[in-house]
Amino acid sequence: MTTNEVLVLDGELLHEGASSGSPLMRPVEFVAAILLVVMIGLLLLGVTSRYALHLPIVWIDEAASFCFLWFAMLGSAIAIDRNEHLRLTLFLRMVPDRLTGYVTALALVLVATFLGAMLMPSLDYVMEEWAVTSAALNLPMSFRASALPFGIVLMLVLVIANLFRTSSLNQIVQAVLTVAVVGSALWLLSPVLEQLGNINIAIFLCGFAALFLVLGVPITFCFGLAALSFLVFTTWVPLIVMVGRVDEGMSGIILLSVPIFVLLGCVLDATGMGKAIVDLLSTMFGHVRAGMSWVLLGSLFLVSGISGSKVSDMATVAPALFPEMKRRGHKPKEMIALLATGAAMADTVPPSIVLIVLGSAAGVSIAALFTSGFAIAMVLLLALAILAWVKARHENMDGAMKASWPMAGKAALVAAPALVLPFLIRSLVGGGVATATEVSTIAVLYAMVIGAVLYGGISLKTLYRMLVETAALSGSILIILGTASAMAWSLTQTGFAFQLSTMIAGLPGGWVTYMIVSILIFMLLGCVLEGLPAIVLLAPIMFPIAKAVGINDVHYAMVVVVAMNIGLMAPPIGIGFYIACKIGNVSPDEAMGAIWPYLAAMVIGLLVIAFVPALSTILL
Incomplete structure (x- = not known):
């Protein structure tokens, strides 16, 4: 790079x-x-x-x-x-x-x-x-x-x-x-x-x-x-x-919530609120076999629920956990594989920027997506946790000690204000109390106040830098959505979407065939395009067809997001894989061979999600 x-x-x-x-x-x-x-x-x-x-x-x-x-x-x-x-x-x-x-x-x-x-x-x-x-x-x-x-x-x-x-x-x-x-x-x-x-x-x-x-x-x-x-x-x-x-x-x-959630991720990094959650999970599970792997996965799950940013998540979790994981005998390439797939797993945990954009592009309820996203992430979390436990059979547990109650209590006390955020976001949006945009502003205000009072605060110079970085990143996201929308409109005006719908409706197997085709398409686009543009480009075409063959919008959205994230982390093209390698300071060539079992676990989880619709709709 x-x-x-x-x-x-x-x-x-x-x-x-x-x-x-x-x-x-x-x-x-x-x-x-x-x-x-x-x-x-x-x-x-x-x-x-x-x-x-x-x-x-x-x-x-x-x-x-x-x-x-x-x-x-x-x-x-x-x-x-x-x-x-x-x-x-x-x-x-x-x-x-x-x-x-x-x-x-x-x-x-x-x-x-x-x-x-x-x-x-x-x-x-x-x-x-x-x-x-x-x-x-x-x-x-x-x-x-x-x-x-x-x-x-x-x-x-x-x-x-x-x-x-x-x-x-x-x-x-x-x-x-x-x-x-x-x-x-x-x-x-x-x-x-x-x-x-x-x-x-x-x-x-x-x-x-x-x-x-x-x-x-x-x-x-x-x-x-x-x-x-x-x-x-x-x-x-x-x-x-x-x-x-x-x-x-x-x-x-x-889409107003996109830059505000990006800013929220910056605030969490600057205040150390994300690290507080990692430290709490370390005191709870760090002493058991595969415990540090579970801490890594759990941290990604919870921190993602605050920031909505995979890069922010990985950059928060990796430096805090990798040294101890190395001491216990975890190979760097295995750690990178778990980090990358763990970040992909957590992408449906609200507030997910991908879910917000998907809801906007496909006309699906953001509240329903946020509610379903927790259950779907749990399925993938379980698949990765089982694989991590199997791979940890040779883990060196020398020196691993259970945290004392006072130490655990202190970690819980420090992390408690940060842990409130993901549940606050989900409850306000899922309960219909406020829109995702409104919740994003409440979350930023909460993080700023709690960060200032309990976590040391943020200097005005740092805050200004974060505002400018948020503007640059949000601008690069939003203009992608704009040009992708123009391209998607050009595609739909040709009548191609209607012809594609007619062709797919004639395929044997009904919704099952369409689901398999969709998984393959979005995994491929996840490798090449990255999630947001792929969603804006294809949502106007794919979602109406899914509804026509009897697939629930929220169920289909969960499958689409997970499939794209698997592609995003799949070498040799997947961008997310290279980001994880850079954060963990591991050569992509070294990590490439180790990630495939974890991607296989994700694929198994995806197939379960795809063909058991109740997992996506049970909480709605």
Whole structure:
């Protein structure tokens, strides 16, 4: 992994040696941080007014929505400045050295081409929105929509600056000529392409997207370029429609909880609340055979229920447990395998960012997903715990002592405030007391107050840094959702979804066959695309078909999420596997052979979940 290579997992970021951003972006970072604080303040005001004063404030959601789109676009620009957009670099390492510069320049020129092509349609979109006024604030929606062209211009300037900073003039000219020649050829062939029908899906929405991914274009722009080229060269659909789909995909009100839960994970890391839970579990199970493995799994389960961030979970748990596990004879590669699959296991524990996005994209109740997610994670936890117990038969237990009651009591006392959070989140959302967005703000406020009072607090400098990091990460997530939504819309407008539904309905085996096909598709996409874009891309197609063949939405959602997470951790492509290796400081080549038994345990758990629907619906 290079020093500025970035891996994103379900919206969580792990970057090593990434730039802190250019000085010219400091005002943008400050505005993004302020917008995040304002959104949290508005949501807290709305919750307090409704429940404490019994006085709903009707304009809160509109004001938060205005801020949210600006926050998302500024955050995406910050992510470009910091080189923190998700891209696949596996194939770039295979490119001969003499071509590396050209390929890098080509990727940047492609990104600039997409942004340049979207600029005028985004300005047209702003003009169209001027005639629409918000219901409560009575403001033209253009004030909100202006974030799109502003963010596009800012990103375009940053991409061009990066292009001239990292590539030679000769490489830039070659890349520009390549894009110009291919684009001109496709334009001349457009009358022919229009006659090809659904073959264009394979050419543009599949083939082009895959090609851009191989070239190292960030996934956001892979989806955007694929949808753009499909609409420009094979249809007469105006690009302003695509801008509208991007807007709708990245700024749904339920997605407001994404940056706030990301911030919550940062707060937990900074205050040490997550480590307090790990220490408590160590005192409870650390003295028994396989105890440290169980502590690791249990810690991931509980900490995930607080932060919703797999990277945050792994970074909290691994440093606290790995030294003792090594002392007891656990091999580093086995520890990495357990860490990676344990993080995948815990992804359905609320507040899961994946579940929030899935609920938004597929129209499934977030409360129902959060309630079901606990039961599903327990099934996978049991499968991994049994395997860990079997593998621990040769564990060295010398020196392992049961914690004294006073020590256990002290650990429980320290961890108790942190342990309240996952149950608070689940009970408020599952009980219908508050939405996931509102609960996210309550959780952040709780963590900030408890962290300040009991865990040492957070300095203003650290808090500001966390706000900016949250903006960059959230922007890179949200714009992926926007361009993936545009690509998904392009796909559905072809009628392909209806044809696919008809074809699947004719397969023998009914819902069982469809479930098997779905597992294979989402495991494959989990390897290549990462969870969030795969969900937004396929949810509008796959979920209606699942309902048509008689599969419960929540049950299907659980299967989809688990299948994607297995793919995410599966070498040699799965991004999550490499993140776990980096956190544990273990070579991927060394850990690759050890992870397969754990993935097999996850697959067994997945099959049980898939073919015993009651596990997903029993708590609903």
